[in-house]
Amino acid sequence: MTSERKLPAATGRGMFVGRSRELALLEAAAAAARRGQPQVVSIEGEAGIGKSSLLERFAQELESAGIVRASGDEAESLLPYAVISQLVASAREMGDGPPGC
Ligand SMILES: Nc1ncnc2c1ncn2[C@@H]1O[C@H](COP(=O)(O)OP(=O)(O)OP(=O)(O)O)[C@@H](O)[C@H]1O
C-alpha cells in the first residue's frame, strides 16, 4: 500500500520559501520607482539570514528592469571609485553602460 505524504515546504537546493512580506515591500518600492519616485531599500540582517536570497528572488520576478550589481567590503573602502567602477562594469555587461565606457 502506498501513502501520500505532504512534502516539506523547502526541499533541496534552490527552493525559496516564505518572505512574502519582504517581497511585497520590495515590489511596492519597485512600483513606486516605476511611477517616477526613486526608492532606496536597505536590507539588514544577521549573516546567513537570507538577504542575498531575498534579493535574487525579487530580481527574478522583476519585469523589464535593468539590474546593476556591486558589493562593498570594508577592506575595499580605500579603493577610489570602487563601487562606481563595479556599477559601470555591471551596466556594460547589460549593454547599457554610460557613453564612452
Ligand atoms: N527564503 C529562503 N528559502 C530557502 N532557502 C533560503 C532562503 N533564504 C535563505 N536561504 C538559504 O540560506 C542560506 C543563506 O542565505 P543567504 O546567502 O541569502 O544569506 P545572507 O543573509 O545573504 O548571508 P550573508 O550575510 O553571509 O551575505 C543559503 O543557502 C540560502 O539558499
Ligand SMILES: [Mg+2]
Ligand atoms: Mg549575502
